[in-house]
Amino acid sequence: MPLFQYVCPVCGKKFDELVKHYDDAVLCPACGERAVRAWSGEMFSATGKPVKKCSGNCKTCSGCK
DSSP: OOEEEEEOTTTOOEEEEEOSSTTOOOBOTTTOOBOEEOOOSOOBOTTSOBOSSOOSOGGGSOOOO
16 A cells, blocks of 8 residues: 655645555545645656656656656
């Protein structure tokens, strides 16, 4: 199970959450609103090489090349 960083768009709380699936809904522990993934850190391709222009959101990408 992956550990992801989230941020609440309502109250601004940042937190880590262990989720079963990549797209599971995560609720803010402070206010109960639905949180969004916080994209941070360096992104790597499947080959392990750094990617220069990667948003980290693989759902909107055609894949690392």
